[in-house]
Structures are given as C-alpha cells and as structure tokens.
Amino acid sequence: MNEDPHLTFDINTPGLSTGHLVVPAGNDFETLAIPVVSLNKGDGPRILITGANHGNELEGPLVARRLMAWLPEAQTCGRIVIVPVLNPPAVRGSSRNTPIDGLNLNRTFPGRPDGSISERISDALCRVLVTEADIVFDLHSMGPPFISVPMVITHPISDPDLMAKTLRLGQSMKMPITLLWEHNETAGMFDSWVHGQGKIFICTEFGGGVLTLEDLNIYEAGVRNGLINLGVIDGKPEVPPYRQQKACQTLETLLVDKVASPLPGIFEPACSVLQIVQQGDIIGKVHPVDSVSSESLIIRSPSEGTICTIRTGSFVAEDQDLAIIARPVAT
Numbered sequence: 001m002n003e004d005p006h007l008t009f010d011i012n013t014p015g016l017s018t019g020h021l022v023v024p025a026g027n028d029f030e031t032l033a034i035p036v037v038s039l040n041k042g043d044g045p046r047i048l049i050t051g052a053n054h055g056n057e058l059e060g061p062l063v064a065r066r067l068m069a070w071l072p073e074a075q076t077c078g079r080i081v082i083v084p085v086l087n088p089p090a091v092r093g094s095s096r097n098t099p100i101d102g103l104n105l106n107r108t109f110p111g112r113p114d115g116s117i118s119e120r121i122s123d124a125l126c127r128v129l130v131t132e133a134d135i136v137f138d139l140h141s142m143g144p145p146f147i148s149v150p151m152v153i154t155h156p157i158s159d160p161d162l163m164a165k166t167l168r169l170g171q172s173m174k175m176p177i178t179l180l181w182e183h184n185e186t187a188g189m190f191d192s193w194v195h196g197q198g199k200i201f202i203c204t205e206f207g208g209g210v211l212t213l214e215d216l217n218i219y220e221a222g223v224r225n226g227l228i229n230l231g232v233i234d235g236k237p238e239v240p241p242y243r244q245q246k247a248c249q250t251l252e253t254l255l256v257d258k259v260a261s262p263l264p265g266i267f268e269p270a271c272s273v274l275q276i277v278q279q280g281d282i283i284g285k286v287h288p289v290d291s292v293s294s295e296s297l298i299i300r301s302p303s304e305g306t307i308c309t310i311r312t313g314s315f316v317a318e319d320q321d322l323a324i325i326a327r328p329v330a331t
C-alpha cells in the first residue's frame with residue numbers, strides 16, 4: 001500500500017512541538033522518519049530551516065541544535081520549522097550523496113513519490129513542508145575538500161523582485177561574504193525549485209575542511225541576524241570577526257571566474273581565503289600521481305578577485321572545482 005508523505009504532528013500547535021516527517025517506504029528503503037521541530041508563535045513569517053541536505057556537512061545540524069536552545073524563548077511571532085538532519089542516511093554514512101541510491105539529494109528536487117530514497121525525501125519535503133513556508137534557509141557547508149569564507153550564496157534569479165528580496169535577506173545576515181553565483185543551470189537543485197514557487201531561499205556555505213568554533217559562532221550569528229531582519233526575534237545583529245576581520249562584502253562569481261582542474265592529480269593550494277589575486281596569479285598546482293617525470297600543472301587565476309573558497313590539499317578529479325574567485329558586483 002502506498003501512503004503519502006506526512007507529518008506525525010501539527011506544526012500549527014502553539015509553542016514548541018516535535019515530531020517526524022514520514023517518508024514512505026519504497027523498493028530500496030523502509031519508511032524513513034525525519035525529526036522535525038516547530039516553533040509557532042502565531043501570525044508572521046513562515047520559515048523553514050533545513051540542515052544536512054548533504055551528509056558530510058555537519059555545520060547545519062549543529063547550528064540547528066544551537067537555534068533550538070534559545071529560539072523558544074526569543075521568538076516573538078511567526079512559525080519556524082526546523083529539520084536539523086534532512087538526510088539521515090547520508091549523515092550516518094558521512095557522505096555527500098545518499099549511500100542507498102548514490103544520488104545527490106540536492107539534485108533531486110522536487111523529487112518523485114515513486115522514486116528512490118533521495119527522490120522520496122525531496123518529494124516529502126516539498127509537498128509537506130515547503131508548501132507551508134514563505135522562506136527557506138538551507139544550511140550547507142563546502143564539505144571536507146574545501147576551506148571557505150562563511151558565505152550566503154544565491155544563484156541569479158530571473159524574477160527581479162524575488163532576487164532583490166533574497167539579496168536583502170542574505171545581506172542582513174552580515175556574513176563575511178554574500179555571494180551571487182552565476183552557474184550553468186543544474187537540474188534538481190532545492191533553491192531553483194523553491195525560487196520557482198516565488199519563495200525566498202537562502203543558502204549558506206561554510207568552512208568545509210574542518211568544523212571550527214569560530215565558523216559555528218559566525219554561522220549561528222548569521223542565522224540569528226536573518227531572523228531579526230524577518231522580525232521573528234528581537235535583538236541587534238552581531239558580526240563575529242572572521243580571521244580578525246569584521247567586513248561584510250557582496251561579491252559575484254561569474255562563469256568566466258570558474259577554476260576547475262584540467263587534469264586529475266594532487267592539488268597543492270598556493271593561496272588563502274580572503275586573499276586578493278590578479279588575473280594570472282598562481283593559485284595552486286596539480287601534481288600527477290602516475291608519473292614523476294611529468295610536469296606539475298600550474299593553476300592560474302582566470303580573473304582578478306577575492307579568494308572565497310580554495311580546495312585543500314587533496315586528490316582532485318578532472319574538471320572538479322579548485323576555487324571560487326569573486327569580484328565586486330557590477331552596478
């Protein structure tokens with residue numbers, strides 16, 4: 001018998017309530033119950049916060065836990081639904097993709113009720129919780145191969161009004177960088193689907209290689225600042241320093257700024273985050289694995305800009321990203 005995805009509780013119950021989002025069983029996996037928290041203080045913005053879309057990005061679940069510690073006291077209005085761990089099988093497997101079907105959950109939206117487990121998770125999320133939200137915060141990090149400045153990221157949105165609202169909310173979080181990221185259209189991303197519903201979607205990207213206290217504090221403060229901007233909590237925005245700096249900048253990275261590895265090999269970084277590079281500056285090398293007589297490949301910056309993200313020393317496959325370089329937004 002097919003059941004529909006559903007919640008085990010009413011998220012409109014006043015105050016704090018908890019339960020599960022039930023993702024029905026399929027051919028590849030049994031019924032999955034994803035923990036959900038609702039904080040309902042009546043009229044106001046309806047907000048959905050999700051963590052661990054990717055299973056090796058644990059900043060989101062930890063920030064969600066921190067929010068749950070003080071939000072019940074601090075919230076003044078609206079309804080905030082938190083899903084700390086959106087993809088439990090991937091977290092258990094410490095993997096970006098869902099181990100059961102090998103899919104990247106963030107390429108399966110809006111999912112399929114009769115699909116594999118990742119597709120059923122995204123279907124349940126979209127049909128049951130996104131329909132109930134005006135604004136979505138999806139808490140990512142760059143994952144282990146990267147070091148990244150804490151950033152709010154949005155892809156360009158065709159609706160100018162939604163673009164402006166998204167950018168304003170992103171900037172209100174006062175992260176070190178708010179990044180407009182031009183990219184080739186990639187099917188099945190959560191943000192594209194939510195934007196298509198006319199709703200605001202905020203994606204945060206963080207540290208990556210290591211999960212530090214400094215990053216977590218900035219991450220938590222950023223979400224808190226965003227919730228202040230939305231009017232669901234009182235308070236003054238805070239800007240914790242990142243690498244001794246308190247600056248907040250809005251930058252954009254274009255397709256021409258993309259830096260991918262032309263060859264497989266071991267990447268050696270030659271620059272650090274927040275460093276400003278000129279076109280042609282060396283940002284790293286890729287060393288061949290199969291030969292010591294082959295030259296290492298020097299990777300140069302395609303443009304002038306700020307290093308937002310750099311791959312840590314690690315094996316890189318052909319065409320994998322090495323860095324995000326961004327420039328001031330053209331006006």
Ligand SMILES: [Zn+2]
Pocket residue numbers: 053054057140141
């Ligand atoms: Zn992610």
